[in-house]
Amino acid sequence: xxxxxxxxxYNAIMPLLSSAVRSYCLLHTHKSISIKGKIGVPxxxxxEVKCLDDAVSLFHRMVRMKPIPSLPVFCKLFKTMxxxxxxxxxxxxxQEMRKLDIPINDFVLNILINSYCLMHRSDCAFSLLPFYLKxxxxxxxxxxATLIRGLFAEHNLNDAVELFKKVVxxxxxxxxxxxxxxxxxxxxxxxxxxxxxSLLRLMExxxxxPDVCDYSIVIDALCKDGNLDAAINLMNEMKQxxxxxxxxxxxxxxxxxxxxxxxxxxRTLFSExxxxxxxxxxxxxNMVIDGLCKEGKVEDAEEVMEHMIKKGxxxxxxxxxxIMDGYCLRGQVDRxxxxxxxxxxxxxxxxxxxxxxxxxxxxxxKKIADAMQLLSEISQRGSKPxxxxxxxxxxxxxxxxxxxxxxxxxxxxxxxxxxxxISTHSIVLDGxxxxxxxxxxxxxxxxxxxxxENTNIAFYTVVINGLCKNGKLDEAHSVFEKLSxxxxxxxxRTYNTxxxxxxxxxxxxxxxxxxxxxxxxxxxPDNVTYNxxxxxxxxxxxxxxxxxxxxxxxxxxxxxxxxxxRFLVDVVRENPSVLDMIPDLRSENKY
DNA sequence: CTAGGGTTAG
Numbered sequence: 129x130x131x132x133x134x135x136x137x138y139n140a141i142m143p144l145l146s147s148a149v150r151s152y153c154l155l156h157t158h159k160s161i162s163i164k165g166k167i168g169v170p171x172x173x174x175x176e177v178k179c180l181d182d183a184v185s186l187f188h189r190m191v192r193m194k195p196i197p198s199l200p201v202f203c204k205l206f207k208t209m210x211x212x213x214x215x216x217x218x219x220x221x222x223q224e225m226r227k228l229d230i231p232i233n234d235f236v237l238n239i240l241i242n243s244y245c246l247m248h249r250s251d252c253a254f255s256l257l258p259f260y261l262k263x264x265x266x267x268x269x270x271x272x273a274t275l276i277r278g279l280f281a282e283h284n285l286n287d288a289v290e291l292f293k294k295v296v297x298x299x300x301x302x303x304x305x306x307x308x309x310x311x312x313x314x315x316x317x318x319x320x321x322x323x324x325x326s327l328l329r330l331m332e333x334x335x336x337x338p339d340v341c342d343y344s345i346v347i348d349a350l351c352k353d354g355n356l357d358a359a360i361n362l363m364n365e366m367k368q369x370x371x372x373x374x375x376x377x378x379x380x381x382x383x384x385x386x387x388x389x390x391x392x393x394x395r396t397l398f399s400e401x402x403x404x405x406x407x408x409x410x411x412x413x414n415m416v417i418d419g420l421c422k423e424g425k426v427e428d429a430e431e432v433m434e435h436m437i438k439k440g441x442x443x444x445x446x447x448x449x450x451i452m453d454g455y456c457l458r459g460q461v462d463r464x465x466x467x468x469x470x471x472x473x474x475x476x477x478x479x480x481x482x483x484x485x486x487x488x489x490x491x492x493x494k495k496i497a498d499a500m501q502l503l504s505e506i507s508q509r510g511s512k513p514x515x516x517x518x519x520x521x522x523x524x525x526x527x528x529x530x531x532x533x534x535x536x537x538x539x540x541x542x543x544x545x546x547x548x549x550i551s552t553h554s555i556v557l558d559g560x561x562x563x564x565x566x567x568x569x570x571x572x573x574x575x576x577x578x579x580x581e582n583t584n585i586a587f588y589t590v591v592i593n594g595l596c597k598n599g600k601l602d603e604a605h606s607v608f609e610k611l612s613x614x615x616x617x618x619x620x621r622t623y624n625t626x627x628x629x630x631x632x633x634x635x636x637x638x639x640x641x642x643x644x645x646x647x648x649x650x651x652x653p654d655n656v657t658y659n660x661x662x663x664x665x666x667x668x669x670x671x672x673x674x675x676x677x678x679x680x681x682x683x684x685x686x687x688x689x690x691x692x693x694r695f696l697v698d699v700v701r702e703n704p705s706v707l708d709m710i711p712d713l714r715s716e717n718k719y
Numbered sequence: 720c721t722a723g724g725g726t727t728a729g
Binding site: 206339417 | 726728
């Protein structure tokens with residue numbers, strides 16, 4: 129693979145590099161080759177470059193100017209192009225510069241390296257290193273930080289960390305705050321928060337002291353892990369060290385807190401920020417608005433949006449997406465649609481997520497025709513449906529029983545894209561099972577396993593559930609038994625599914641042994657687990673066992689959910705003496 | 720006047 133190759137190439141030139149770098153710092157050859165020409169007319173990039181064509185034609189105008197604009201101007205153009213994600217175009221324009229014998233400097237080359245990294249072609253990026261040497265252009269900490277980031281982007285943690293260590297060990301360049309931050313961010317985004325934290329501690333001991341970004345990276349990682357105590361402690365530490373948290377640091381903490389529903393603490397942090405003259409920006413407002421929407425308070429959310437406008441913070445497409453999703457969550461897809469129309473009228477470009485939110489809203493209300501209509505409008509308006517769009521539509525079609533249409537969509541995805549992912553397959557399998565198409569489901573399942581498609585535990589849980597619901601408990605159980613062998617430990621939902629299967633067949637002992645198994649594997653039963661058992665006991669008239677079970681359930685703070693309550697009402701209606709057999713039920717005055 | 724790092728949504 130290219131990744132292995134990249135590091136080999138890098139290793140091969142490394143002995144050259146270290147000495148070259150040193151000689152380079154002495155020579156400063158790059159200064160002699162950069163051009164001093166000035167641009168005649170100043171270019172306003174943001175105004176002039178709106179799309180790829182603008183960028184390319186500006187480039188061609190620039191290379192014809194006399195004198196030719198300075199390299200910083202080319203850098204600026206490339207940077208604008210990168211922000212529009214035209215990575216490969218930057219590569220081609222660079223090649224044109226070479227053909228035209230326009231001198232290159234370290235800045236341009238680092239941008240080129242970044243372009244390759246953003247294209248997930250770190251192999252190409254590495255292959256540029258010899259070019260630096262040949263042209264006598266120095267690489268620096270930016271070059272290597274960019275490469276490290278590129279390796280992380282390709283999930284190549286080992287090479288990324290190795291490269292970092294090598295840079296440090298062989299003193300190729302002095303790692304700075306950004307390079308440390310790049311490594312810590314790469315580590316924490318791949319689930320290694322503790323390693324990132326250790327690196328931060330290492331920095332605190334070393335010469336390059338962590339800055340506000342470095343702290344923010346680790347604080348964000350801790351927040352994402354739900355470890356808010358540690359995150360807040362770290363924030364207090366940085367304050368004590370005289371590094372004040374900034375808007376981003378507060379953003380991470382507010383996001384972590386609101387995801388845990390700790391609104392009191394969100395408010396505290398908010399006022400703390402404002403007291404420190406750090407005024408909330410569009411990120412901060414969006415997080416708060418999203419939190420309110422998720423709690424069903426969409427009107428409050430809209431008020432916050434008006435407030436931010438008054439404060440001079442313009443809502444962006446995310447703000448509108450969040451509010452639309454809020455209405456959809458409450459089943460008010462028509463209100464969501466009104467928001468959509470408003471933003472269209474304002475000339476704000478909807479994102480694919482805007483469409484997905486609305487399509488999801490329509491599907492949840494079983495308004496498939498509206499969903500399909502919107503789907504067809506996406507391409508007309510110059511956007512492109514993605515896998516999530518189609519997954520949403522698929523789910524909607526299965527929900528209303530349009531299996532033929534769903535199959536057609538799935539087939540289209542397989543042939544022309546967007547490429548189905550594990551969720552797509554799970555949705556289709558679940559749909560097949562729900563409509564009793566067990567053979568089709570199993571043949572798809574076997575095909576996906578044979579193709580060694582990426583799977584996850586949710587996918588297998590769908591299969592286990594499908595088999596259970598179609599009376600194939602033994603097959604379900606053997607799929608379940610296979611999970612640990614393929615390195616996918618069952619989660620609480622998987623256990624609940626299997627327990628439900630046993631309970632439906634009256635195999636309560638097997639269900640109970642499953643409960644012990646999950647506890648042994650330190651997978652804590654949740655409210656669903658207990659409710660499944662209660663329904664099992666009720667179904668098979670095991671009332672005395674149920675009494676004992678309900679005690680344990682209450683002790684652990686769990687209670688009947690609405691499905692159990694409905695079930696109970698039916699049972700009691702059939703057989704009122706159940707209430708005498710389980711006196712505890714009378715005190716369950718909830719129902 | 721130019722290059723690399725951190726916060727939000729389905």
